[in-house]
Amino acid sequence: MSFQAYLDNIQAKTGKSPADFKSMAAEKGWMTGGRLRAEIKPGAVVAWLKEDFELGHGHAMAIVALLKGTK
Secondary structure, eight states: OOHHHHHHHHHHHHSOOHHHHHHHHHHTTOEETTEEOTTSOHHHHHHHHHHHHOOOHHHHHHHHHHHHTOO
């Protein structure tokens, strides 16, 4: 599955766009300069996404990559 397919599936499931996830992470104070702050561990982000959006690990990690700016 391509990275874009992961994002499309996440949006279909949650109704949230990649920009929405970036905004929500920024509201949590997790972002600086448009990227996930280095001290924010992926596990914290994954736990949030699993709890609040019922995402699986792979889909949550796609959001982590998005927030880190690696994809």
